[in-house]
Amino acid sequence: MNRGYAASALGCRCPRCREGKLFQNPVTINLKKNMVMNKECPVCGQATEIEVGFYYGTSYVSYAMTVGLSLISLAIWALTIGLSVDDNRFFYWMGANAVLLIVLQPWLMRLSRSLWISWFVKYDADWRQNQPVDVSERMNPDQANNW
Numbered sequence: 748m749n750r751g752y753a754a755s756a757l758g759c760r761c762p763r764c765r766e767g768k769l770f771q772n773p774v775t776i777n778l779k780k781n782m783v784m785n786k787e788c789p790v791c792g793q794a795t796e797i798e799v800g801f802y803y804g805t806s807y808v809s810y811a812m813t814v815g816l817s818l819i820s821l822a823i824w825a826l827t828i829g830l831s832v833d834d835n836r837f838f839y840w841m842g843a844n845a846v847l848l849i850v851l852q853p854w855l856m857r858l859s860r861s862l863w864i865s866w867f868v869k870y871d872a873d874w875r876q877n878q879p880v881d882v883s884e885r886m887n888p889d890q891a892n893n894w
């Protein structure tokens with residue numbers, strides 16, 4: 748079975764083998780539980796945090812996705828319900844869009860991490876033979892609070 752890049756990233760799979768799950772639990776509104784990651788991929792052993800503070804930049808990713816989704820939902824709203832300066836349809840869209848974004852938030856937070864790691868860890872078709880890159884030096888626990 749070969750998962751493509753998009754299916755792997757959208758499904759929050761390990762980017763190296765595209766098999767193992769990055770997160771321990773199914774998507775849940777319990778945000779703390781939702782974000783618990785496997786320390787390493789349960790299938791190929793790829794570390795999910797490849798350096799200290801690795802996921803720091805993901806807030807930019809989720810922000811960009813939030814903006815993108817809002818533009819898409821506005822476009823769909825304009826094409827189906829329509830927009831007019833004579834009534835409140837634009838404000839109804841704002842409310843509906845806010846609800847949509849809140850509902851999608853647990854998944855968006857995970858997706859931004861999944862995308863993030865997929866930009867740093869390359870797919871390895873021979874992951875069964877090769878060892879994952881050793882990141883223990885970069886993950887030196889003594890340095891964990893020094894960045």
Ligand SMILES: [Zn+2]
Binds near residue numbers: 766767790792
């Ligand atoms: Zn893996």
